[in-house]
Amino acid sequence: MNFLNYVWEILPALADGIKVTMIMTATSMGLAAVLGVIVALGKMYGPRPVRAFCSFYIELFRGTPLLVQLFIIYYGLPEVGINFPSLTAAIVGFGLNSGAYQAEYLRGAIQSIKTGQLEAARSVGMSFFTAMRTIILPQALRRVIPSWSNDVIYTLKYTSVAFMIGAQELTSAGKIMAGRYFRFADTFIIVGVIYLILVYIFSSIINNMERNLRIPGFEMRD
Amino acid sequence: MQAFVDQVLILWSNSSALLKGLEVTLELGFAFFAFGFLLAIFIALGIVFAPKYVSSLLSGFSWVFRSLPAIILLFIFYYGPARIGLDISPFWAALLALGLRHAGYQTHYFRGAIQSIGTGQLEAARSLGMSLPRGLFEIILPQMLRFSLPASANEYAITIKDTSLAFAIGVVEILQQGKYIVAREYNPLAVYITIAVIYWIITRAGTRIFAYLEDKYMVPGFDLER
Numbered sequence: 001m002n003f004l005n006y007v008w009e010i011l012p013a014l015a016d017g018i019k020v021t022m023i024m025t026a027t028s029m030g031l032a033a034v035l036g037v038i039v040a041l042g043k044m045y046g047p048r049p050v051r052a053f054c055s056f057y058i059e060l061f062r063g064t065p066l067l068v069q070l071f072i073i074y075y076g077l078p079e080v081g082i083n084f085p086s087l088t089a090a091i092v093g094f095g096l097n098s099g100a101y102q103a104e105y106l107r108g109a110i111q112s113i114k115t116g117q118l119e120a121a122r123s124v125g126m127s128f129f130t131a132m133r134t135i136i137l138p139q140a141l142r143r144v145i146p147s148w149s150n151d152v153i154y155t156l157k158y159t160s161v162a163f164m165i166g167a168q169e170l171t172s173a174g175k176i177m178a179g180r181y182f183r184f185a186d187t188f189i190i191v192g193v194i195y196l197i198l199v200y201i202f203s204s205i206i207n208n209m210e211r212n213l214r215i216p217g218f219e220m221r222d
Numbered sequence: 223m224q225a226f227v228d229q230v231l232i233l234w235s236n237s238s239a240l241l242k243g244l245e246v247t248l249e250l251g252f253a254f255f256a257f258g259f260l261l262a263i264f265i266a267l268g269i270v271f272a273p274k275y276v277s278s279l280l281s282g283f284s285w286v287f288r289s290l291p292a293i294i295l296l297f298i299f300y301y302g303p304a305r306i307g308l309d310i311s312p313f314w315a316a317l318l319a320l321g322l323r324h325a326g327y328q329t330h331y332f333r334g335a336i337q338s339i340g341t342g343q344l345e346a347a348r349s350l351g352m353s354l355p356r357g358l359f360e361i362i363l364p365q366m367l368r369f370s371l372p373a374s375a376n377e378y379a380i381t382i383k384d385t386s387l388a389f390a391i392g393v394v395e396i397l398q399q400g401k402y403i404v405a406r407e408y409n410p411l412a413v414y415i416t417i418a419v420i421y422w423i424i425t426r427a428g429t430r431i432f433a434y435l436e437d438k439y440m441v442p443g444f445d446l447e448r
């Protein structure tokens with residue numbers, strides 16, 4: 001079978017994998033965004049134990065390899081009675097991991113907004129949460145978009161690690177096909193090209209979004 | 223409590239295997255970090271100062287290696303040589319794949335640093351009669367390395383953790399040794415948490431070293447505007 005026929009042959013199987021990769025990326029990024037906001041606010045404004053816990057969480061997930069985190073979640077946690085199927089374990093792992101990074105990015109963005117704004121909002125009678133929700137976060141979230149979108153791409157690429165805990169995503173589909181036809185190098189080059197295309201599409205979408213949400217004169221400089 | 227003590231004893235009796243794995247992890251980590259770092263210096267200089275077609279070729283290289291997942295690179299470098307009849311050990315495949323990937327990222331940071339220095343300095347050096355290599359290595363390079371230190375520190379933290387991915391092509395590094403222990407003793411939680419702690423220590427030790435370098439080599443008044 002020549003190369004192009006082979007591509008055609010395995011494409012349906014890979015397409016299923018792409019779907020899972022997309023779902024994994026989207027759900028774990030959603031989880032990470034929620035976590036990121038909560039943890040960033042907890043670390044900045046929470047009472048002392050909350051702050052300590054948030055710092056610990058960030059340090060833990062940024063200081064250790066993602067693969068080891070997945071192994072702990074998938075192989076380790078059942079020992080204490082917490083069982084996740086592999087796809088869920090992967091989503092939880094990616095979400096927790098990315099959440100730690102996103103919290104740090106968001107904290108940087110919130111700090112880049114002058115504290116006077118929060119004080120002004122409080123002094124006109126807004127509650128802390130109203131001030132956060134209507135004054136600080138809309139600005140901070142806009143400024144954090146470039147870093148967060150980098151993290152989306154990063155997670156998209158990293159979902160390829162999930163096959164090691166048995167999730168059936170793109171790399172795993174490639175591995176199965178490679179084994180069936182015994183064409184490892186060819187298959188992974190094809191899978192690699194698919195990842196390149198996905199990364200390219202995602203970054204175009206993100207760039208477009210950044211352009212649309214930008215407030216002139218209020219870009220965050222890094 | 224007894225269970226905890228048991229776990230510690232089991233880990234203790236297996237510590238030599240973990241240490242052997244740690245040795246491979248560190249060897250691989252430092253080898254590919256150094257390889258990628260050195261390669262990136264030349265690629266970054268090439269991107270900024272070489273003729274246009276060389277420059278865009280090098281940019282393309284950097285983009286491809288940044289955009290491919292590490293696992294896919296590992297597989298391509300492990301199975302690819304076999305396809306054309308070459309034999310490559312998992313360790314070397316991992317070193318090449320992760321090293322080139324690291325070079326792709328590091329190139330990106332170096333290029334940013336060079337662009338913030340501005341190409342005028344090289345022109346000035348040339349006009350004073352310095353040769354091109356001398357201008358590059360004595361004027362541009364020292365500033366580039368300094369300015370990119372914070373990004374390099376970040377990159378170190380990422381790359382050292384990525385050595386764990388070499389597990390996928392069968393390099394017997396610390397995670398693989400951990401898996402062997404788990405297969406014998408069935409204690410995944412204890413083993414993988416221990417490995418996480420070890421990784422945390424080498425990651426943080428490295429970023430400390432970079433922070434020290436940043437302090438030491440910062441040129442007062444020449445910090446990049448942030």
